[in-house]
Amino acid sequence: MLRRAGPSLCHFLLERNSGAGRSSCSREAKMSRPVQARRLEGIDKNIWVEFVKLAATYSKVNLGQGFPDFPAPDFLTEALSRALGGGNHMLHQYTRAFGHPPLVKVLAQFFEKLLGRDLDPMTNVMVTVGAYQALFCCFQALVDEGDEVIIIEPFFDCYEPMVKMAGGTPVFVPLRPNPPKDGKLMSSADWQLDAAELASKFSERTKAIVLNSPNNPLGKVFSRGELGLIAELCVKHDVLCISDEVYEWLVYDGKQHIRIASLEGMWERTVIIGSAGKTFSATGWKVGWVVGPDRLLKHLRTVHQNSVYHCATIAQEAVAQGFQRELMLYGKPESYFVQLPKELQQKRDWLVQSLDGVGMKPIIPEGTYFLVADISQFKSDVPDVPDSDEPYDYRFTKWMVKNKGLAAIPLSAFYSEAHKNNYTNFIRFCFAKEEATLKAANDILQKWKQEKTSS
């Protein structure tokens, strides 16, 4: 049996003896095993820790991490102020563990409309600390050691370590780019799954597939046909679907976000994940939710009650009021769910123009507030280093933030270790930014281009 690598407690005591006074490591102590649990193996690295620090240190214009730099809507912050000013100091105390009643009730009402089925707020909805914790509950509740989980690349980076922490085996299947023949800019729709390749990934050990639509980082909005393909395989192999739909309201060009849970045979095997942070441009509130059948959610409840137990009351109260407003205004022009995508589409188009204008080739996203650009025609400043242990796009983005003050995220960050070198000429920008920010980004890019052409 292999001894695990890593420092043991005893080892550290001996190293730190200087601070402790007397020697505290007894020779009788039999334990000299590593202090950390095995479930942490291979999941300690995290792209955000590194890139957030870089952006904080060097960036003048941050289009890296995905959060808006424009304010959360007034009606949401006013709801928080009202809750605070209302004199009900019990809003500062614990609420119902599985979700503040006003919030789960309005979420049930909302999703009843969207899914066309009756929902019980107490059993078909649970509130979590952001969509992140919803994902965690899914994997911990449903993925056992030896289970396989299919992850579509490129993927929001936490899926892989979460599957591993649950003892599962991630199985990757890529979206492959099929560039248009007419030389026009690619759309996220041009990145597609190969049906046969996808089918080959399902085995008798497959427990679940993680779907993220609209997709971060590409912005792809899976079509009904594409979802149908996935659904068919899920039903055929009796596999669960963890459906990360945090960008559900951010779809452009009149496209429609289709919920896989509404497809035949899917409700009973799907957990839908949503986020107030993305829905209401308030990522720092960390309010998320799951919607699904009780027979799956009951296991998520068990994980939740044994990990965080409650979510912050007052944030849930304010989000509930935000949803009440949207319920009343649903489909109307004043609805935030109508206005926000409209605004973001303009910003998307602006950034697309900006990048295209300097020779970076943007892939036009159908949804989300991310955009991936092909930098292969723009890379002269950062030479290829054949034996570098870092993919090209990591080096490019690090150079760019340090030398140009513009922060973006390398696309390889959204690929598994084995596939990190498949797409190294792409970087991801976030365009949920004020006009001034996008203009400043354009200025940097224009100046950079001029420097390149004049040299």
Place this chain on the structure above:
Amino acid sequence: TMPFRHKNTRRIEGLDSNVWVEFTKVAADPSIVNLGQGLPDISPPSYVKEELAKVAAVDRLNQYTRGFGHPSLVKALSQVYEKVCGRKIDPLTDILVTVGAYGSLFSTIQALIEEGDEVIIIEPFYDCYEPMVKMAGAKPVFIPLRFKNDGNSASSADWVLDPVELANKFNSKTKAIILNTPHNPIGKVFTREELQVIADLCIKHDTLCISDEVYEWLVYKGNKHIKIATLPGMWERTVTIGSAGKTYSVTGWKLGWSIGPEYLIKHLQVVHQNTLYTCPTPLQEALAQAFWIDYRRMDDPDCYFYSLSRELESKRDRMAQLLREAGLKPVIPDGGYFMIVDVSTLNVDLSDVDEKQPYDYKFVKWMIASKKLSAIPLSAFCGPETKKEFEKYIRFCFIKKDSTLDAAEVILKNWNKQTG
């Protein structure tokens, strides 16, 4: 159609039931005087609420902050605890902010405990320790506090560990011991000597100490909260957990923290970045501001850390008096905001209640139904072997406003006048 094969994962097998889910439902009726679940019905201090109101107006505070803890909050925590511990605490490497102390317990256990490990849990215990240890695949090893009293008025100090019994629980598989001081539910404040016994064993057997100190500020006259991490040889093996909810009477803010040496905290940070990544920004900022206010007056008796404790001491004494008047013998806590009492002396006959539940569960349900007063049964806080010893106790929470205690007084004064 195929039978549905998707059941729960092994790690959560048997962990679905929970005393709170059961009893908060039963006590939700507003006509019931609720002294059960540990949540204050007193208002948090006004400056704490004001800080949150101020924060609501600042745009960037509605977006993500630093994952391991909002900078101004970890800075404030490091200052406060440097003063308390008398050692340098690095805000970036020695602290993790979590979703309540509950989240700290979870992060610590997931980071450092696994299958093959044993974890010593002192009974009675805050109920989540056992399922969390099990969820990590480890084996809980219980040791009870035992009541040693010569017949005088009972105090939480009378509940003690037998040092020989404790020593026998340690072996080469023991990864950690979970300490809770001040203790929930009994209110015991472990003395320096008692902590030294535990520390000696941790050092001898090279184990970790997970020290749940959420009630650290709530100690009553004649008692001092001592951090086991400050004992020689203990800083490097201890994770100390604190709670905003208990410190500032804001349980609904769900912010807690773990403090310890970098080489332990870094593993908790890995768990955190793979479970929920960040805690809410506005609440962390408001908490930081509240901490600065109290940090500046830490040498002043008006500091909330001390003033809350004084306020609660008089509530404690009142609660004890009311229980005595009803013919009960409360165990006077030296800290925390809970009080346990032996109800077997009332001789309420519940043998005809046809449930396989322990006596205290039946008693509390009966008390809720017939007296409109709620509490929590103590056997919820113990392992399977000691249920018989603890099932005659129930726990009352006294961090309640005067009108709540007034209502409890009416019920307790009239207790013997009503027929069961």
